[in-house]
Amino acid sequence: MAKVEGYIEIDAERCKGCGLCINACPVNVIEFSEDFNSKGYHPARYKGEGCIACGFCYLSCPDVCITVFRGARKKSPVNV
Amino acid sequence: MEVRVAFSGPKSLSGKEFTYCPGCHHGIIHRLVAEVIDELGIQEKTIMVAPVGCSVFAYEFFDVDGTVAPHGRALAVATGMKRALPDRVVFTYQGDGDLAAIGTAETVHAANRGEKLTTIFVNNAVYGMTGGQMAPTTLLGQKTTTTPYGRRAENDGYPIHMSEILSTMRGVAYLERVTVSTPQDIRNAKKAIKKAFLAQIKNIGFGLVEVLSTCPTNWGMTPVEAQQWLLENMTKEFPPKLFIDRVGD
Numbered sequence: 094m095a096k097v098e099g100y101i102e103i104d105a106e107r108c109k110g111c112g113l114c115i116n117a118c119p120v121n122v123i124e125f126s127e128d129f130n131s132k133g134y135h136p137a138r139y140k141g142e143g144c145i146a147c148g149f150c151y152l153s154c155p156d157v158c159i160t161v162f163r164g165a166r167k168k169s170p171v172n173v
Numbered sequence: 174m175e176v177r178v179a180f181s182g183p184k185s186l187s188g189k190e191f192t193y194c195p196g197c198h199h200g201i202i203h204r205l206v207a208e209v210i211d212e213l214g215i216q217e218k219t220i221m222v223a224p225v226g227c228s229v230f231a232y233e234f235f236d237v238d239g240t241v242a243p244h245g246r247a248l249a250v251a252t253g254m255k256r257a258l259p260d261r262v263v264f265t266y267q268g269d270g271d272l273a274a275i276g277t278a279e280t281v282h283a284a285n286r287g288e289k290l291t292t293i294f295v296n297n298a299v300y301g302m303t304g305g306q307m308a309p310t311t312l313l314g315q316k317t318t319t320t321p322y323g324r325r326a327e328n329d330g331y332p333i334h335m336s337e338i339l340s341t342m343r344g345v346a347y348l349e350r351v352t353v354s355t356p357q358d359i360r361n362a363k364k365a366i367k368k369a370f371l372a373q374i375k376n377i378g379f380g381l382v383e384v385l386s387t388c389p390t391n392w393g394m395t396p397v398e399a400q401q402w403l404l405e406n407m408t409k410e411f412p413p414k415l416f417i418d419r420v421g422d
Binding site: 099107109110111112113116117134146147148149151152153154155156157159160161162163164165166 | 175176177178179180181182186190191193194195196197198199200201204355356359360389395396397400
């Protein structure tokens with residue numbers, strides 16, 4: 094099976110830094126940001142590569158902050 | 174390869190930021206319910222009844238009609254709504270303090286009457302909104318602000334098993350206990366919630382899903398530790414199980 098490539102976008106302002114997405118990610122490509130958001134949390138941040146678009150972070154996120162895209166991040170995303 | 178959105182938030186959520194603590198499972202359960210409403214295409218005819226508890230503002234977060242019932246009376250209010258408007262899909266979203274303590278009578282009788290309603294029962298073994306007091310579902314030995322040395326059976330009684338009680342009711346069409354602690358569990362929970370809605374839509378009877386949830390703030394743990402604690406302790410007292418399924422495939 095060809096390797097699935099994807100990426101995620103995290104709404105850093107909405108994130109409360111609970112870490113459940115980081116815990117759920119099977120390929121370990123999410124980390125806490127060093128920056129604060131306006132609520133004072135360290136939001137989760139995509140490391141930039143390695144996402145397999147499995148959606149575990151989306152499923153685990155209690156604040157609906159994460160959008161998962163399948164495909165390489167070159168073109169602008171198309172909603173389906 | 175064309176880039177496409179694989180996972181994004183459901184449209185039955187209003188988009189307002191949840192007011193729950195970081196890592197609270199309410200948010201996951203809200204999203205699952207909204208996804209099910211989207212998939213069944215019932216957003217326009219769904220009415221929700223929010224409880225008293227942490228999720229008292231749940232009607233703000235869902236983009237469906239809704240109201241709040243007095244503490245514990247969500248199923249009584251929902252019964253009235255469903256009987257007045259039988260073509261609508263009415264669901265209640267209740268915690269364990271609401272459904273299993275002050276609302277026991279309303280819950281048991283709504284289930285026994287076989288009301289065509291759906292209930293999402295969020296069991297986190299503690300009173301969340303009021304500051305972590307012992308709930309009827311608190312585990313033996315579990316420390317809360319009102320049981321600082323742990324819950325003792327001789328003084329505080331035993332954890333109440335609502336799903337086991339309701340499983341004896343003939344009016345119940347769908348009843349399952351699930352967790353949302355791992356991605357696989359979350360997928361299973363969504364299937365269960367969908368079936369509980371179908372029990373109502375197909376006019377079979379009462380549907381209830383008990384979702385075991387964490388309360389990191391009142392349990393005094395990080396969200397990840399709380400998930401682990403739930404899987405190690407709560408699922409022993411409240412094992413995830415399908416009790417009744419009269420919905421079919």
